[in-house]
Amino acid sequence: MPVNAARHTALSVGTVALTLTLGSLVLVTPAHTAEPKRNGEGANSEQQGGKDNTGVYAAARIQYSGAVTKNGGTGNVASADVSWSPPPCWYAPYLGAKDFKKEMSKNIETAKNQPGMTGHAGAAIGEMQRHYEDDYGWTDTPGYKDYNVNKDGEGMFWAAVENPDEPDILKRNACSDLPFWVDNGEAPPPQYEQAITPEMLATLAYQHMELPGTKVTLAPEAVTKVNLPTWAWLDKAVFDEVQATAAINVPGFNIQATTTAKPKSLTLSPGTAEATTIPADGGCPIVDGRIGEPYVKGKAKQTPPCGIVYRRSSGGETFPLKAALTWEISWTGTGQAGAVALPDGTIEAVQNITVEEIQSVNR
Template sequence: MFTEPAHGVEPTGNNQGASTEQVGGSDKNGIYAAARIQYSGSVAKGGGRGNVTSTDVNWTPPPCWYAPYLGAKDFKKEMSKHIDSQLNAPGMGGTAGAALGEAKRHYEDGYGWTDTPGYKDYNVENDGKGMFWAGVENPDEPDYLKRTSCTDLPFWVENGDAPPPQYEEAISPEILAALAYQHMQLPDTKVTLAPEANTKVNLPTWAWLDKAVFDEVQATAALNVPGFNIQATTTAKPVSLKLEPGTRDAVMYPASGECVINADNSIGEPYAKGKADQTPPCGIRYLRSSGDGTYKLRATITWEINWTGTGGAGGDLPNGTFGNEQAVTVQEIQAVNR
């Protein structure tokens, strides 16, 4: 069967705290496809995947969904033109021709199936009272088969009504929350070190993040069309910092390398004069020189993520992680013999 999708356009990005808009739909020849998702808050630049890596390896963002597409008159213009041109194409017949014929009867003559009623003259008598919904591909889904799996024929939804329950992939606050999660831009994770970049073998290196650069991040995805307005805000709250020294020849503080958040929303403790002989609450002690090179210290923040949406909806999403590497030079302590 033929499916005319609401065309998804990749979103444009923004810096943290700014606002941006993704427009999904088309605007040509006076025909307005209303499926548009607006993103605001901390959204990844360029419309690609955000900087969040889910800790749940089985979690994936929605590959496609159903969303408002066209009003009845515009849908009739588009769909009838497409079906007629395909039916009149040379060599069109067999299964494909039969499917197109069924689609034509479905929208023109009221031909339907179980749980899928047909329409008379493309339902134009109800134009302005609702919209036809159609499948939308997630442009950031790399698997083509998943991206194009919303293959049901476009269906009618009255203004203010929920889509029929059989369309589980119909756009919802939960789907919008997952899309906001997918596009969320997290801040760089560069920890402050003392000593800053050059440390010594067996000298404890203190590491910390202060609360000014370690705050929660939000991204909102919204769909606003006549008779159907929903949104969801996804919030990521930092909960811990994991340090990986870039070599096996190191001792971590704490031993797990996982530094938990403090009561004041900082992590670790800044080094201060007089603490040289103390064990840092968050840090590293390298046991071997990095020689002529450096060790790649990786700092990864774990973010606890939840969402709230229209109608009081909400819940948890899998924790996310995001990390950076920074170079650390470790030198031998030079002894002076006399």
């Protein structure tokens, strides 16, 4: 088969060949066992790197610590920017040269022995084998002689990693390039724009971040009266900043990023159009280190700095008062001199409020 035709064939069946041949090279970041913590305290996190009992260097798993979810899933923070999202996939260090040769050779032989591995599919597998064994270029990517074993210990092959929390399978599979070599201490080739970076780690820490729930203190609590100001405030403990860290640590490649969240403002939605929020837009900013003001006896008829006045009763039922706390999000990390802003995050909570008519006695 002519070289150009072979390359065209390899590309046309690339998805099939990659699926069959790479197998375990399509890595998925596993769940971790980090316990959520506050105030930037590190959580105990399962080690996601290091050698396994076969001596093969494990893929560069992301280690999470701090205020992150227990099960490795998405956290409870929603980005205020609906167009923003963490990376659906990325490239990360996978194996050293000798270990990669062992793994890849085994996968290629397994693929060759699969039923139907003839014709175009067989040709694609052959092209891939030549790429790593015979220094044969794959499209615009230089090939490797004997899997680069003469450089073992001087770098690693990088491979694709899917973000398991990305719901769109097409986006998860967007990192479809073959594993490629990166020397220790060097940046990945510029064509691999999705190679993992500290900023990407920061967004992944954001995705896994677990912040304290937003329970607003009310006075009167749970049951209020028509036209009576209901005071709302947040306990000062809520205003501690919260941090989550994501890191990759393997020989020749160590990066990390810490994402920090600080409370910014509270927005109240009374659950009915027949109510007045205070302030009028429902947004209660932080003033002197707190949101709202605790109610004290004797202020029942005063206007609170943060609160709601219901104009009609809930008729024996309840109104769903929604409180959304906005957090200011930023990150710092490897090679980053100062904090960099990320989209604000929000956490919402609903509290059921009963509103009663004020009873009066006429004599």
